[in-house]
Amino acid sequence: MNNYLDNSNKQIKLAMMFVTGYGGESYSWRFSESDPKAYTNIQTYIKLAQTAEKGKIHMLFIADTPGITGSGVNGDMGRNSPMFVMEPMTIFSAVASHTSKIGLVATYSTTYNLPYNLARQLKTLDHISNGRIGWNAVTTGTRAVAYNFGNEPLPDTSTRYEMADEMVESVQSLWGSFGKDAYIADKQSGEFINMEEVIPVNYQGNYYQTQGPLAIPPTPQGQPPIFQAGPSYEGIELAGKFASGVYANPFTIDDAKHYRMMLKESAIKHGRKPDEINMFSGFMATVADTYEEALERRYELLDYMSENEYNEQILYLSAMISIKLSEMNINEPLPQFLQDQARPNPRDPRSNRAVELIKKGLNPREVLANGIINYHPVVVGTPDDVADFMETWFKAGATDGFSIVPESQKGIEDFVEKVVPVLQERGIYHDDYEGDTLRDHLGVPEQYGIRK
Amino acid sequence: MNNYLDNSNKQIKLAMMFVTGYGGESYSWRFSESDPKAYTNIQTYIKLAQTAEKGKIHMLFIADTPGITGSGVNGDMGRNSPMFVMEPMTIFSAVASHTSKIGLVATYSTTYNLPYNLARQLKTLDHISNGRIGWNAVTTGTRAVAYNFGNEPLPDTSTRYEMADEMVESVQSLWGSFGKDAYIADKQSGEFINMEEVIPVNYQGNYYQTQGPLAIPPTPQGQPPIFQAGPSYEGIELAGKFASGVYANPFTIDDAKHYRMMLKESAIKHGRKPDEINMFSGFMATVADTYEEALERRYELLDYMSENEYNEQILYLSAMISIKLSEMNINEPLPQFLQDQARPNPRDPRSNRAVELIKKGLNPREVLANGIINYHPVVVGTPDDVADFMETWFKAGATDGFSIVPESQKGIEDFVEKVVPVLQERGIYHDDYEGDTLRDHLGVPEQYGIRK
Numbered sequence: 001m002n003n004y005l006d007n008s009n010k011q012i013k014l015a016m017m018f019v020t021g022y023g024g025e026s027y028s029w030r031f032s033e034s035d036p037k038a039y040t041n042i043q044t045y046i047k048l049a050q051t052a053e054k055g056k057i058h059m060l061f062i063a064d065t066p067g068i069t070g071s072g073v074n075g076d077m078g079r080n081s082p083m084f085v086m087e088p089m090t091i092f093s094a095v096a097s098h099t100s101k102i103g104l105v106a107t108y109s110t111t112y113n114l115p116y117n118l119a120r121q122l123k124t125l126d127h128i129s130n131g132r133i134g135w136n137a138v139t140t141g142t143r144a145v146a147y148n149f150g151n152e153p154l155p156d157t158s159t160r161y162e163m164a165d166e167m168v169e170s171v172q173s174l175w176g177s178f179g180k181d182a183y184i185a186d187k188q189s190g191e192f193i194n195m196e197e198v199i200p201v202n203y204q205g206n207y208y209q210t211q212g213p214l215a216i217p218p219t220p221q222g223q224p225p226i227f228q229a230g231p232s233y234e235g236i237e238l239a240g241k242f243a244s245g246v247y248a249n250p251f252t253i254d255d256a257k258h259y260r261m262m263l264k265e266s267a268i269k270h271g272r273k274p275d276e277i278n279m280f281s282g283f284m285a286t287v288a289d290t291y292e293e294a295l296e297r298r299y300e301l302l303d304y305m306s307e308n309e310y311n312e313q314i315l316y317l318s319a320m321i322s323i324k325l326s327e328m329n330i331n332e333p334l335p336q337f338l339q340d341q342a343r344p345n346p347r348d349p350r351s352n353r354a355v356e357l358i359k360k361g362l363n364p365r366e367v368l369a370n371g372i373i374n375y376h377p378v379v380v381g382t383p384d385d386v387a388d389f390m391e392t393w394f395k396a397g398a399t400d401g402f403s404i405v406p407e408s409q410k411g412i413e414d415f416v417e418k419v420v421p422v423l424q425e426r427g428i429y430h431d432d433y434e435g436d437t438l439r440d441h442l443g444v445p446e447q448y449g450i451r452k
Numbered sequence: 453m454n455n456y457l458d459n460s461n462k463q464i465k466l467a468m469m470f471v472t473g474y475g476g477e478s479y480s481w482r483f484s485e486s487d488p489k490a491y492t493n494i495q496t497y498i499k500l501a502q503t504a505e506k507g508k509i510h511m512l513f514i515a516d517t518p519g520i521t522g523s524g525v526n527g528d529m530g531r532n533s534p535m536f537v538m539e540p541m542t543i544f545s546a547v548a549s550h551t552s553k554i555g556l557v558a559t560y561s562t563t564y565n566l567p568y569n570l571a572r573q574l575k576t577l578d579h580i581s582n583g584r585i586g587w588n589a590v591t592t593g594t595r596a597v598a599y600n601f602g603n604e605p606l607p608d609t610s611t612r613y614e615m616a617d618e619m620v621e622s623v624q625s626l627w628g629s630f631g632k633d634a635y636i637a638d639k640q641s642g643e644f645i646n647m648e649e650v651i652p653v654n655y656q657g658n659y660y661q662t663q664g665p666l667a668i669p670p671t672p673q674g675q676p677p678i679f680q681a682g683p684s685y686e687g688i689e690l691a692g693k694f695a696s697g698v699y700a701n702p703f704t705i706d707d708a709k710h711y712r713m714m715l716k717e718s719a720i721k722h723g724r725k726p727d728e729i730n731m732f733s734g735f736m737a738t739v740a741d742t743y744e745e746a747l748e749r750r751y752e753l754l755d756y757m758s759e760n761e762y763n764e765q766i767l768y769l770s771a772m773i774s775i776k777l778s779e780m781n782i783n784e785p786l787p788q789f790l791q792d793q794a795r796p797n798p799r800d801p802r803s804n805r806a807v808e809l810i811k812k813g814l815n816p817r818e819v820l821a822n823g824i825i826n827y828h829p830v831v832v833g834t835p836d837d838v839a840d841f842m843e844t845w846f847k848a849g850a851t852d853g854f855s856i857v858p859e860s861q862k863g864i865e866d867f868v869e870k871v872v873p874v875l876q877e878r879g880i881y882h883d884d885y886e887g888d889t890l891r892d893h894l895g896v897p898e899q900y901g902i903r904k
Contacts, residue, residue, distance in 0.1 A: 029637065029644065036637040040669055042549060042580045066568060068650075068667045077645040077667065086668050087576035093545035094580050097494060114566065116518060116600040124539035128494045128546050147663035148568040151656075185481065185488040190756060192481065193529040198520075204603075211599035215520045215529065216538050217492055304642060 004264040004274040005257060005397035012394050012429050013401030013442065015061040015105065015247070015280050016052045016412060018085065021045055024284050024376070026080035027304035028408030031297070038409060039082060042094050048412050049095045052102055055416030056433055058441040059103030059134065060095070061247070061280075061403055062088040063229075066112055067145035079306070089121055096129035103438035105134035105227055105245070110164035112140055112149045115203075115210050118167075119174035122224055123216045131220030131437035134245065135171075136227035137238075139164045161234035166205035168226060168242050169450055173201040175223040176449020177213035193217075221437035222448040231259065239277060240266025242451060244444040247403055249282045249376055251349040256281055256398035276444055278400040281393065282376040285386050286407045287414045294380045297407070298369035313368055320344070320351040320372070321358055330364040353377070376405055383418040391428055456716040456726040457709060457849030464846050464881050465853030465894065467513045467557065467699070467732050468504045468864060470537070473497055476736050476828070478532035479756035480860030483749075490861065491534060494546050500864050501547045504554055507868030508885055510893040511555030511586065512547070513699070513732075513855055514540040515681075518564055519597035531758070541573055548581035555890035557586035557679055557697070562616035564592055564601045567655075567662050570619075571626035574676055575668045583672030583889035586697065587623075588679035589690075591616045613686035618657035620678060620694050621902055625653040627675040628901020629665035645669075673889035674900040683711065691729065692718025694903060696896040699855055701734045701828055703801040708733055708850035728896055730852040733845065734828040737838050738859045739866045746832045749859070750821035765820055772796070772803040772824070773810055782816040805829070828857055835870040843880055 021038030022029045029036050038044040049060055064084050068077075085091050088106035096104060104125075108118055126133040139160040140146070146154040155163065179197025193215075201212040225244035228235060239246050246263055250256035256279075264274035288294040302310065311327070318325045322343040323334070333339070342358045344351035350372055357367045371378025379389045393399055406412045423429035434440050473490030474481045481488050490496040501512055516536050520529075537543050540558035548556060556577075560570055578585040591612040592598075598606040607615065631649025645667075653664040677696035680687060691698050698715055702708035708731075716726035740746035754762065763779070770777045774795040775786070785791070794810045796803035806824045810816070823830025831841045845851055858864045875881035886892050 027642075030639045030642060032639075034639075036639050037635070039637075040579045040635070040671075046549070066572065068665065076647050077650075078647045079642050079644055081644060082667060086579060087572045090541060090545040090573055090576045090580060093542040094549040097498070097546035097549060112566065113569065114564065114601055117565065117569075120518065120539045121542055124537075124542045127492045127538060128542055144663070147661075149566055149662065151661050183489070183492070185491075187482045187484075187486075187488050190479075190482060190531050192531055192533060195528050195530045198529075209599075209603050210601065211596070213520065215534060219492075 015403040017405045022081040023408035024405035029081040046098045055420040061105045064107035107136040109140045110167035115170040119171040126219040133224040163207045170203040172450040174214040183217035221439040241270045253398045280403040281399040282403045284378040284405040320354040387422040467855040474533040475860035476857035481533045498550045507872040513557045516559035559588040561592045562619035567622040571623040578671040585676040622655040624902040626666040635669035673891040693722045705850045732855040733851040736830045736857040772806040839874040
């Protein structure tokens, strides 16, 4: 194994997706224990964050796009919980003041923001949290979203990535415009700020210009680290240049290793060390004391689907395994001759797993309940099953850590109470936070101002 | 008295300026009891907010401009505390989750924001606070600030006010795009949101366009009320059209009445009731059990000035009273013949008060200590002195309420503990909050969506 990928002396880093206060499954709001109005209830977010902090989860993560971009397979919120929180920054600010260790990573568009306002809000939030903020800097790629911000259509991909580069640079310039040691506040001498070290940046990009300075002192971690989440060539370039963490959604260990290698090489190409960039692979966990109990929760989610939606899932699964299924025969294992005919659809990387489960004799409904059509790998099972999945990926060098998508509100508690102790016992997860700031948790170096 | 101005059956409404965690006097950070790093310490903000809430203050208020625009008479932060907080929204979000009743009014530029992002953040914050947010919508009038947002110079005044009109309309449109009763979240029926009532706005202004909808349900007050703070003709128009509250800085009762009348008439002209617009007149209080004790604090502030700055103050006072003063003679009352010669400078409305104090026999240093050059009226004295000032203005119909600028961090506590009980005893201030939302506190009607 290439030594950048060697994890033998390392431990798993964890991000918990904050999703929208419900869970990654868009029907989980209907579970009996769920707060059905979690979307607008800050107390629920605070409680979830405190639970995650008990489990020493390195960071909470909020994905975002500034617009309605559909939720669930139906693409609307008629029956599904929303895909994004009301607004990331304001939610994290409240959460920050009720937690003390957990990192807080918010997604903000590099396409539809003003650098000065964004830099100001993120750095303030970094003070409010005592140095626990990260910025997931992503380009906005949804056409409809453009029209929330004027009448111009969405810029093309390469323009968007040029803008992203400038946005990160201009924000970092503003962060660095307040001298590291300029915040004096000495009552005796009367010196408040050493204004000679608060210097305009005069950032002049093609898309963004800002003069500054930004009158906010360094935070306990200097400034927030950058995250990135786009797997395109341009995304990997951006990550290599700026990111301390990358959110990824590979479906297999091989794909994950390949992607991780590209990220580490991109970091090296940009003059950084491979360990300065951490890959977090997304997966969803439904965990309970027994597989049957976990499966029961997954069946309940299937029951919440409309008939139409359920039929679409059956059709989709048919295509994944190359066997026509119908409502008639999905509750029992396929006959052996059909199991033997099952072939993965080469256009969908999730098909291998679907075929594997069918050949193991699971009936098609159970295969669906295992979340086979999810946009992440899904692990349904006992704490050991979940820990096995994580350990296998981690020891294979596939990832630096995971971004866990809890299936529901209760999923965070279940993970913390059931899975975390197993990971700790196996020695592959920390017993406590490494320090007080997000940079401490990530093990990434300090940085102040623009990355040169 | 014109009946719009009649306050005989009313009580005073109060806004407490949150300033920058220190106080309105830019040297107050040096007081022995001050937290000198309050600027970056969220715990101090939370504590101040909780203190104000104990005093049933209707709302906290944060003034803001997105840039460094100078602080104190020297225009920098070398020795003076900053003029603005790190960032209003993120600070209020943390504060909201540690308070339960007090209103929170944040200033956001109508010139340098994106309507979709602003609407989203403010409405989320309104949920986090359970309906206690107000937006002070102000145009940005500082030339240097423009260059924090690109290379275009500051738009001229009339353009800025056209932009302000569009910004408020577009934000309100987005707020109204989520139907009043569309947030169902009924576990039994499975209906989450009635998407037929979540409707794009397609707002098409000359300066701002946004499609929406914004997927955030109504808050406990529907949506945040608007505040305004510009005394120009255009500002009064904007206020009459949109504002539930206006921050004003008159120096005399006559000026205040005149301004208040214009505001009420502007509201009527725009089809609203005069009571729907509340004027808050700014003043600074330094309150202690005796006048001497209060004065002592003010002298301490003068001592923190540089010699240069102090000399400038003496020169300025000279011009106000038309008598040349020097460091030689400022510590004793002027001789009678000089007192008799004192004449107010007609170009500075604060001069009348300066001359009045000189003629009362106060020495020039004491006149300065009374805050005569402040950009607000300053009351230095006992709780009864402060209450007298407020009662006189209020009973004369000069204002609907006050925005109190505490001289220092301790100023909030002093006001709450010493002045509030006196006002309550006199029956001119409420004993408890009228309700749970900012609109309840202000007594302004519900509104949802754009004002038509």
